[in-house]
Amino acid sequence: MEIYVKNIDGVWFGIASEEHRVLATTFGSDENDVIQSLKETLHLTGPMKTSVPSALEEKAFSAMKRIREGKGTPDNVSLCMDRLPTYTQCVLRTVSQIPVGYVSSYGGVAEATGGGARAVGNAMAKNPFAPIVPCHRVVTSSLGLGGYTGGLRVKYDLLKREKRGYTEAKNIQVESGTLKVFPVEFVLGKLEKLLAKRPL
DNA sequence: TGCAAACCATAAC
DNA sequence: GTTATGGTTTGCA
Numbered sequence: 001m002e003i004y005v006k007n008i009d010g011v012w013f014g015i016a017s018e019e020h021r022v023l024a025t026t027f028g029s030d031e032n033d034v035i036q037s038l039k040e041t042l043h044l045t046g047p048m049k050t051s052v053p054s055a056l057e058e059k060a061f062s063a064m065k066r067i068r069e070g071k072g073t074p075d076n077v078s079l080c081m082d083r084l085p086t087y088t089q090c091v092l093r094t095v096s097q098i099p100v101g102y103v104s105s106y107g108g109v110a111e112a113t114g115g116g117a118r119a120v121g122n123a124m125a126k127n128p129f130a131p132i133v134p135c136h137r138v139v140t141s142s143l144g145l146g147g148y149t150g151g152l153r154v155k156y157d158l159l160k161r162e163k164r165g166y167t168e169a170k171n172i173q174v175e176s177g178t179l180k181v182f183p184v185e186f187v188l189g190k191l192e193k194l195l196a197k198r199p200l
Numbered sequence: 201t202g203c204a205a206a207c208c209a210t211a212a213c
Numbered sequence: 214g215t216t217a218t219g220g221t222t223t224g225c226a
């Protein structure tokens with residue numbers, strides 16, 4: 001298994017891969033934090049070897065860069081979820097289908113996947129593929145931000161860049177059922193009122 | 201608003 | 214098996 005890190009426009013991106021399969025991805029402002037995060041996600045200890053990124057990693061890096069810039073999710077990155085619990089995989093795949101410009105709620109994802117809201121929150125918290133699996137697009141049912149492992153500020157910034165001007169909620173079909181999504185503007189609108197009172 | 205109880209998959213014992 | 218733990222939700226004062 002190898003770990004790759006790369007600084008793009010001041011942001012550190014990290015990838016852990018093995019035999020041409022992406023096992024985990026993450027990003028952050030500090031190189032060591034990114035490496036540490038990958039190791040914790042994969043339950044690894046000790047030093048990791050790094051090497052020159054192959055086409056696979058380069059593709060993943062550019063995907064993460066695009067997402068961070070709010071340009072949407074390229075779906076050509078193959079992620080290896082084999083080791084994850086079945087339900088977690090289902091949740092991650094479902095969340096991956098939330099389009100740019102829209103968000104869904106923990107409860108909504110739960111309904112679509114036949115689980116519980118808290119369980120979805122758990123899956124998000126442990127999402128090994130941030131931000132490629134867009135867990136930042138999952139918020140609370142009351143249009144609050146919810147949580148984010150990388151910090152709420154980061155989640156907020158990501159969502160701000162994903163504004164597309166949509167005005168209506170809609171349902172989309174996912175493998176396990178129907179998922180209700182609504183414009184990210186709904187969340188941002190409420191949030192800005194809140195921020196006026198109590199800054200993030 | 202704020203609080204308490206119900207909820208559900210996981211990980212750790 | 215059992216228990217503890219969340220990036221939740223909902224209902225009710």
